[in-house]
Amino acid sequence: MSELRDEIHAVARRYPARRSAVIPALRLAQERYGWLPPEAFREVAAALDLTPAYCKSVASFYDMFHLEPVGAHTVEICTNVSCALVGAQRTLEAFERELGIRAGETTRDGAVSLRTIECAGGCGWGPVVAVDHRYREPVRPEDVPAIVGELRRTTGGA
Amino acid sequence: MAPRHVVFELAESADVTRLSDYERAGGYESLRKALAMEPAQVIEELLASGLRGRGGAGFPMGRKASFLPKPDQTPKPIYLAVNADESEPGTFKDREIMLRVPHQVIEGILISSYAIQARAAFVYIRGEYLTEYEVLRTALEEALDRGLVGANILGSGYSVTIVLHRGAGAYICGEETGLLESLEGKRGQPRTKPPFPAIAGLYAAPTLINNVETLATVPRILALGGENYAKLGVENSSGTRVFSLSGNVARPGNYELELGMSLRDLIVGIGGGVPGGRQLKAVIPGGSSTPVLTADELDTRLDFDSMARAGTMLGSGAVIVIDDRCCMVQLALRVAQFYRHESCGKCTPCREGTRWMVEIIRRIEQGAAGQGELDLLLNVCDRILGRCLCPLGDAAAMPVASYVAKFRSEFQRHIDEGGCPFRGTSSLEGVLAPVDEHHARARARIEVPA
Numbered sequence: 001m002s003e004l005r006d007e008i009h010a011v012a013r014r015y016p017a018r019r020s021a022v023i024p025a026l027r028l029a030q031e032r033y034g035w036l037p038p039e040a041f042r043e044v045a046a047a048l049d050l051t052p053a054y055c056k057s058v059a060s061f062y063d064m065f066h067l068e069p070v071g072a073h074t075v076e077i078c079t080n081v082s083c084a085l086v087g088a089q090r091t092l093e094a095f096e097r098e099l100g101i102r103a104g105e106t107t108r109d110g111a112v113s114l115r116t117i118e119c120a121g122g123c124g125w126g127p128v129v130a131v132d133h134r135y136r137e138p139v140r141p142e143d144v145p146a147i148v149g150e151l152r153r154t155t156g157g158a
Numbered sequence: 159m160a161p162r163h164v165v166f167e168l169a170e171s172a173d174v175t176r177l178s179d180y181e182r183a184g185g186y187e188s189l190r191k192a193l194a195m196e197p198a199q200v201i202e203e204l205l206a207s208g209l210r211g212r213g214g215a216g217f218p219m220g221r222k223a224s225f226l227p228k229p230d231q232t233p234k235p236i237y238l239a240v241n242a243d244e245s246e247p248g249t250f251k252d253r254e255i256m257l258r259v260p261h262q263v264i265e266g267i268l269i270s271s272y273a274i275q276a277r278a279a280f281v282y283i284r285g286e287y288l289t290e291y292e293v294l295r296t297a298l299e300e301a302l303d304r305g306l307v308g309a310n311i312l313g314s315g316y317s318v319t320i321v322l323h324r325g326a327g328a329y330i331c332g333e334e335t336g337l338l339e340s341l342e343g344k345r346g347q348p349r350t351k352p353p354f355p356a357i358a359g360l361y362a363a364p365t366l367i368n369n370v371e372t373l374a375t376v377p378r379i380l381a382l383g384g385e386n387y388a389k390l391g392v393e394n395s396s397g398t399r400v401f402s403l404s405g406n407v408a409r410p411g412n413y414e415l416e417l418g419m420s421l422r423d424l425i426v427g428i429g430g431g432v433p434g435g436r437q438l439k440a441v442i443p444g445g446s447s448t449p450v451l452t453a454d455e456l457d458t459r460l461d462f463d464s465m466a467r468a469g470t471m472l473g474s475g476a477v478i479v480i481d482d483r484c485c486m487v488q489l490a491l492r493v494a495q496f497y498r499h500e501s502c503g504k505c506t507p508c509r510e511g512t513r514w515m516v517e518i519i520r521r522i523e524q525g526a527a528g529q530g531e532l533d534l535l536l537n538v539c540d541r542i543l544g545r546c547l548c549p550l551g552d553a554a555a556m557p558v559a560s561y562v563a564k565f566r567s568e569f570q571r572h573i574d575e576g577g578c579p580f581r582g583t584s585s586l587e588g589v590l591a592p593v594d595e596h597h598a599r600a601r602a603r604i605e606v607p608a
């Protein structure tokens with residue numbers, strides 16, 4: 001655990017005040033746990049001399065922090081205007097069919113979480129889908145089975 | 159005639175993502191030039207160039223830089239904050255700039271830091287831009303190794319550090335004071351102005367905030383000379399901009415153009431027009447927060463003054479093309495849902511107003527709204543406009559009010575016909591917005607088994 005603390009301290013040194021390191025520290029904790037459980041807030045708070053409640057209040061403001069467990073893989077589909085105009089909803093529905101879940105859910109085996117996101121900044125190349133935070137552009141319904149297959153293969157035949 | 163490129167000029171004939179290639183193309187010469195000048199002279203060049211901010215508000219960069227106190231006028235350190243949060247729907251230019259000319263971004267940061275004598279520069283890059291962050295990080299490491307960043311840059315006696323800071327998903331952190339709050343490790347809720355960041359910004363120290371494209375243009379201005387740069391474009395809108403073209407258009411993408419070309423040049427000439435034999439219906443000219451233009455307004459020019467005359471804005475340079483399959487009520491709903499999702503909750507008119515906008519528009523779309531609700535929608539927009547600490551609420555109210563103004567009969571038909579006249583065929587039919595997904599999830603969680 002002190003490994004995480006050391007990493008956080010190293011990041012904090014880059015800033016005029018260590019509170020600036022809250023977001024990077026939460027990211028480090030999330031990379032470790034996969035989400036932000038109560039102990040993550042305790043550790044980040046201790047490393048930065050803040051309270052866990054403060055750290056949680058910051059985390060809850062930002063979309064990329066998970067306050068609940070998520071799947072081993074994440075699939076995020078932009079449904080903002082530009083992507084929606086070129087078929088993002090059909091791409092989303094293809095993922096829902098292929099994974100057997102709705103947007104906002106995680107597959108029963110914990111392999112994949114699916115959700116919609118606001119504009120990801122790939123408007124001219126949409127529909128944009130972020131798979132484990134790497135953009136795939138564009139993703140059409142016919143591309144979806146291969147992507148899901150790829151994710152299933154890398155989570156042990158789920 | 160091929161369009162004149164400035165921002166992407168060095169990347170035109172070669173891959174300049176590596177330091178050695180960028181230097182071979184003339185990169186970092188502008189930094190050397192700047193370091194041999196007085197900081198005030200660098201600001202003079204920026205003033206002469208007429209460069210206006212590329213992030214949305216279009217404020218002249220040289221003027222903003224000149225508002226900061228000089229190091230001997232303040233006991234605090236001076237900072238530069240780089241706005242790489244790029245989240246205005248339709249906008250994807252900063253991303254391509256960071257990917258293709260990362261060293262030019264760094265060079266622009268260094269020159270601008272020198273001009274204001276900043277001790278440190280913080281690059282606030284949106285958390286979703288992972289690849290872009292990695293490309294910038296690699297470039298920064300190369301620059302550090304070469305002594306271009308850090309202590310005593312190129313033996314000039316000037317020192318500055320650059321810190322890459324990743325955001326975590328919040329549109330409001332693109333607003334400059336929300337960005338500063340977030341960079342201080344808080345929820346990204348905008349601050350009251352004044353004091354302006356130039357006087358009291360990051361940790362209450364004087365801070366200059368500029369967009370990625372603005373800063374990436376700076377080295378080119380030093381290379382060309384401010385006055386020569388000012389000859390590009392048109393009056394009050396000098397130079398080039400990278401326009402993000404998206405939506406129902408044959409060749410979407412980022413296109414760098416001199417300011418002052420028409421929407422028609424961009425959408426039809428360069429973008430190939432609306433594909434599939436469809437008709438152009440509407441154009442969002444500067445990101446989703448800007449008032450809409452109709453197909454009849456295609457000759458409007460892409461410069462600050464022409465856009466203002468047409469009642470809209472150049473914004474972030476994001477042009478979204480909409481064809482005749484799109485229901486404007488559904489467009490209004492999707493735009494309002496975005497701003498509702500991103501409202502930080504600090505100011506009541508924005509927090510409550512965006513929620514009401516979504517509810518009323520949804521009722522209109524479903525055919526459940528009475529005649530009075532169209533006026534109520536406009537009334538809600540009015541009660542948001544200009545009444546909040548930051549313009550996020552305005553960013554929802556302005557476009558939606560413009561859809562009603564320009565496509566009123568379409569809104570009216572929803573009311574008269576008791577439903578959407580597109581009968582399920584609109585291009586935005588049934589699109590799930592994150593704000594609705596969150597609510598569905600929250601409801602699912604509190605369901606109590608019988």
Ligand SMILES: Cc1cc2nc3c(=O)[nH]c(=O)nc-3n(C[C@H](O)[C@H](O)[C@H](O)COP(=O)(O)O)c2cc1C
Nearest residue numbers: 211212213215241243244245332333334368369372
């Ligand atoms: C709600 C909101 C979101 C904004 N988002 C961004 C953004 O993502 N990127 C950006 O550069 N400017 C954004 N801005 C504009 C900034 O507040 C600021 O004007 C800009 O960073 C200044 O840089 P510039 O003068 O170089 O344009 C936003 C403004 C508002 C009100």
